[in-house]
Amino acid sequence: MESVVDIxxxxxxxxTVVAIVYIRKLFCAIMLLGIFxxxxxxxxxxxxxVDVAFTEAAVGTGISSILLLSALALTHTREQRPPHQPYIAxxxxxxxxxVLIYGTMDLPRFGDPNSPIHRHVAVRYIADSPHxxxxxxxxxxxxxxxxxxxxxxxxxxxFTAGIALVGLLGFRRRQEFKVRLYQPMDxxxxxxxNSTEDGDEFExxxxxxxxxxxxxxxxxxxxxxxxxxxALYVQFHGDYGPGGGFQAxxxxxxxxxxxxxxFDVETAMRVITPKGLRLLAVAGVFIYGGVGLVCMxxxxxxxxxxxxxxxxxxxxxxxxxxxxxxxxxxVFAIMVIMFYTFANRKRGSV
Amino acid sequence: MDLNIFGNILDILTxxxxxxxxxxxxxxxxxxYRLPDFFTRQHASGITDSACSFAILFALMLQSGFTMVxxxxxxxxxxxxxxxxxxxxxxxxxxxFKGQKPLLGREDNH
Numbered sequence: 001m002e003s004v005v006d007i008x009x010x011x012x013x014x015x016t017v018v019a020i021v022y023i024r025k026l027f028c029a030i031m032l033l034g035i036f037x038x039x040x041x042x043x044x045x046x047x048x049x050v051d052v053a054f055t056e057a058a059v060g061t062g063i064s065s066i067l068l069l070s071a072l073a074l075t076h077t078r079e080q081r082p083p084h085q086p087y088i089a090x091x092x093x094x095x096x097x098x099v100l101i102y103g104t105m106d107l108p109r110f111g112d113p114n115s116p117i118h119r120h121v122a123v124r125y126i127a128d129s130p131h132x133x134x135x136x137x138x139x140x141x142x143x144x145x146x147x148x149x150x151x152x153x154x155x156x157x158x159f160t161a162g163i164a165l166v167g168l169l170g171f172r173r174r175q176e177f178k179v180r181l182y183q184p185m186d187x188x189x190x191x192x193x194n195s196t197e198d199g200d201e202f203e204x205x206x207x208x209x210x211x212x213x214x215x216x217x218x219x220x221x222x223x224x225x226x227x228x229x230x231a232l233y234v235q236f237h238g239d240y241g242p243g244g245g246f247q248a249x250x251x252x253x254x255x256x257x258x259x260x261x262x263f264d265v266e267t268a269m270r271v272i273t274p275k276g277l278r279l280l281a282v283a284g285v286f287i288y289g290g291v292g293l294v295c296m297x298x299x300x301x302x303x304x305x306x307x308x309x310x311x312x313x314x315x316x317x318x319x320x321x322x323x324x325x326x327x328x329x330x331v332f333a334i335m336v337i338m339f340y341t342f343a344n345r346k347r348g349s350v
Numbered sequence: 351m352d353l354n355i356f357g358n359i360l361d362i363l364t365x366x367x368x369x370x371x372x373x374x375x376x377x378x379x380x381x382x383y384r385l386p387d388f389f390t391r392q393h394a395s396g397i398t399d400s401a402c403s404f405a406i407l408f409a410l411m412l413q414s415g416f417t418m419v420x421x422x423x424x425x426x427x428x429x430x431x432x433x434x435x436x437x438x439x440x441x442x443x444x445x446x447f448k449g450q451k452p453l454l455g456r457e458d459n460h
Contacts, residue, residue: 213440213443213444215436215439215440215443216436216439216440219432219433219436222432223429223432223433226429
């Protein structure tokens with residue numbers, strides 16, 4: 001039964017990829033990319049990799065679709081035809097693909113207990129992580145404790161991406177921002193009361209996303225707190241179930257982005273200011289690195305949480321809690337910064 | 351014995367709801383492909399979003415019994431009831447205000 005599910009999901013995956021390659025409308029391509037991520041997330045679930053599936057669903061389907069769409073608002077919505085026939089590119093792709101398929105011949109079969117990956121360090125993780133690190137979710141202990149360096153690297157990569165984007169596109173000048181800030185709010189909401197057939201009135205309203213969507217606003221108000229609450233649950237429950245800093249940061253950010261989409265970016269910027277976000281992004285990385293440094297000052301190795309408390313397990317617990325918090329804050333801040341940066345630029349101003 | 355009959359009834363109900371859900375999902379897919387204009391397609395996809403997923407989730411809740419899973423499924427159900435209907439509404443409204451006209455009657459002029 002499981003193999004049937006696998007075959008169906010994998011064939012859908014292939015169809016989606018072919019469609020993404022062929023389609024020229026970038027909007028459709030972004031939607032298909034979202035579907036692709038959702039299908040891969042389902043595949044991860046069938047492989048029992050729920051943490052990875054959760055990340056894929058939150059990042060691939062959720063936030064990257066929004067970020068790509070807001071990037072699309074700056075460019076053309078159709079992919080341009082290349083000026084020449086891309087035969088060389090096709091050759092390169094075919095050769096690379098053939099090499100990759102040849103490479104899979106040597107890989108061990110899926111789920112083979114004798115494959116190196118199951119005999120190297122995994123044995124120790126499974127056997128010793130409950131009394132070495134503590135959390136019931138082994139993925140969390142591997143990610144945050146055994147492989148703390150790698151996770152620090154990932155956090156810094158996200159941070160760097162955010163810095164690079166802000167450096168390339170930048171925030172809008174503050175002067176312009178202030179002018180829009182103090183516009184009277186009544187005009188935006190007036191559409192619901194006097195829903196006239198008047199074209200001009202409508203034109204005035206259409207500029208503001210979500211201004212005439214009363215239902216959307218109410219549902220947004222109902223659900224955004226719940227989304228933020230769920231993000232906190234994912235953040236602090238990561239030791240026990242699937243979840244952790246990355247997913248929580250992304251979910252929290254998507255709550256804020258939803259707010260920005262429904263109630264206008266300027267309104268969201270008054271709640272979460274760009275300056276505060278930049279501070280938060282730095283603070284996230286700082287918390288992570290700081291925990292490592294504190295460990296060194298207390299006489300351990302970098303990111304060796306055992307020394308953080310009298311009892312090694314408590315130290316591990318505290319260390320994992322703190323670095324997950326750092327990851328969550330950093331990811332949240334960078335994601336919202338990316339959205340703000342894209343949303344603040346007008347079409348064609350790149 | 352009584353419990354067994356109760357379990358059987360639950361199984362039958364589950365099967366009914368799953369079948370209904372699958373039927374609605376497939377018909378929604380066919381509708382999305384076959385129907386003529388944006389709003390009717392929206393109707394088809396709205397059925398898949400709402401009735402189909404509600405039926406399947408309800409069937410799963412029947413199977414999971416009085417456990418934590420049921421409560422989580424219930425939350426997902428509530429979430430879907432509100433969000434997917436809202437999404438359908440928002441899409442249709444945006445399309446209408448962006449100038450999409452609903453197709454009224456048969457389109458014989460092509």
